[in-house]
Amino acid sequence: MGDIRQKAIPVNEPLLDGNEKAYLAECIDTGWISSEGPFVRQFEQLFSARVGRRWGIAVTNGTAALEVAIEALGIGQDDEVIMPSFTIISCIGQLIRCGVKPVLVDSDPLTWNMDVTQLESRITTRTKAIMIVHIFGLPADVDPILALARRYGLYVIEDAAEMHGQTYRSRPCGSFGEISTFSFYPNKLITTGEGGMVVTNSDTLAATCGSLRNLCFQQHQRFVHERLGWNLRMTNLQAAVGLAQLERIDEFIDRKRAMGRRYTEMLSGVAGLQLPLAKTDYAENIYWVFGLLLADDVDLDGREAMRRLAEKGVGCRPFFYPMHQQPVLARLGLFTGESYPVAERLYRKGFYIPSGLALTEEQMVRVAEAVREVLA
Numbered sequence: 427m428g429d430i431r432q433k434a435i436p437v438n439e440p441l442l443d444g445n446e447k448a449y450l451a452e453c454i455d456t457g458w459i460s461s462e463g464p465f466v467r468q469f470e471q472l473f474s475a476r477v478g479r480r481w482g483i484a485v486t487n488g489t490a491a492l493e494v495a496i497e498a499l500g501i502g503q504d505d506e507v508i509m510p511s512f513t514i515i516s517c518i519g520q521l522i523r524c525g526v527k528p529v530l531v532d533s534d535p536l537t538w539n540m541d542v543t544q545l546e547s548r549i550t551t552r553t554k555a556i557m558i559v560h561i562f563g564l565p566a567d568v569d570p571i572l573a574l575a576r577r578y579g580l581y582v583i584e585d586a587a588e589m590h591g592q593t594y595r596s597r598p599c600g601s602f603g604e605i606s607t608f609s610f611y612p613n614k615l616i617t618t619g620e621g622g623m624v625v626t627n628s629d630t631l632a633a634t635c636g637s638l639r640n641l642c643f644q645q646h647q648r649f650v651h652e653r654l655g656w657n658l659r660m661t662n663l664q665a666a667v668g669l670a671q672l673e674r675i676d677e678f679i680d681r682k683r684a685m686g687r688r689y690t691e692m693l694s695g696v697a698g699l700q701l702p703l704a705k706t707d708y709a710e711n712i713y714w715v716f717g718l719l720l721a722d723d724v725d726l727d728g729r730e731a732m733r734r735l736a737e738k739g740v741g742c743r744p745f746f747y748p749m750h751q752q753p754v755l756a757r758l759g760l761f762t763g764e765s766y767p768v769a770e771r772l773y774r775k776g777f778y779i780p781s782g783l784a785l786t787e788e789q790m791v792r793v794a795e796a797v798r799e800v801l802a
């Protein structure tokens with residue numbers, strides 16, 4: 427077969443064929459390239475409005491957005507935050523650095539999101555917040571989480587990095603709890619190259635986040651600091667790309683959904699393969715990535731399947747490695763003896779196939795064929 431001569435299919439390729447070039451040229455022509463440029467504020471306003479929030483604070487990436495959000499809420503030493511084990515390290519870094527105890531819950535085996543039935547038993551007198559992390563295109567079950575948070579007086583932090591434009595029971599993801607965060611990394615639904623945003627309805631939190639991302643400079647005595655911040659400012663160049671991307675968010679969601687339907691069509695019925703849920707009673711999948719989960723009785727693990735797909739020119743990525751198994755956290759004495767079997771299985775048996783917006787029909791057909799061959 428001509429497989430080796432065909433160009434490999436990258437796991438993600440963004441679409442940048444809207445107004446990106448024109449807005450970037452405007453930055454260069456006007457000389458506005460720093461964070462002081464006008465596109466930053468415009469991007470903050472339009473994006474936060476799109477996700478149903480009053481304030482948007484643009485930062486350098488999605489990890490930084492989480493760090494700023496946690497710091498702004500004043501969560502610190504000896505507090506506890508409940509979060510899923512199945513997530514990216516970005517969610518836990520700032521908690522560890524400021525002496526917070528992360529308390530983990532396992533995932534739902536079908537939606538791969540935090541299993542909300544396990545939440546209440548993890549609440550203690552020290553619990554300060556619940557961190558929602560929406561996974562791969564389907565939101566977590568938000569309402570039971572908000573109800574618990576209300577009952578126990580807890581903050582909710584929502585990591586919506588994979589959920590631009592998605593809704594939960596018709597309400598926008600990014601609008602839940604005190605504060606929500608987004609990433610605009612190139613594999614996300616809309617991108618700024620690198621970038622992130624904190625969104626909130628609270629004037630106070632917005633002001634604090636704005637100050638924290640800007641070294642906590644003070645208005646009247648610029649170089650006198652009452653608090654330690656970071657320099658996490660987004661540039662006008664990034665915001666220019668973000669604005670052009672935002673103009674197409676609905677088109678991108680439609681496209682991702684169509685891709686998800688197409689992959690589902692081609693791969694359903696393949697023995698030993700669990701596909702992403704098309705919908706739940708609260709949301710329809712936007713397929714940020716198209717994840718595959720191998721059944722326990724399939725001889726391959728995710729790594730081996732990815733290796734064989736790579737040989738066929740199909741770029742894949744593993745699922746998240748659970749927080750309770752991270753060597754760096756184990757060395758700190760965290761999560762000793764804890765086990766979250768669904769999260770463990772997701773890592774062991776899961777991986778995702780090319781899901782970028784630039785993927786063509788022909789490439790999808792090739793990917794689906796390769797997956798069938800590897801599983802045959």
Ligand SMILES: *Cc1c(COP(=O)(O)O)cnc(C)c1O
Pocket residue numbers: 487488489490514516517559560585586587588609610611621622
């Ligand atoms: C991508 C992602 C992040 C991190 O965003 P960066 O911009 O890469 O720092 C955080 N949380 C989730 C759920 C993500 O998918």
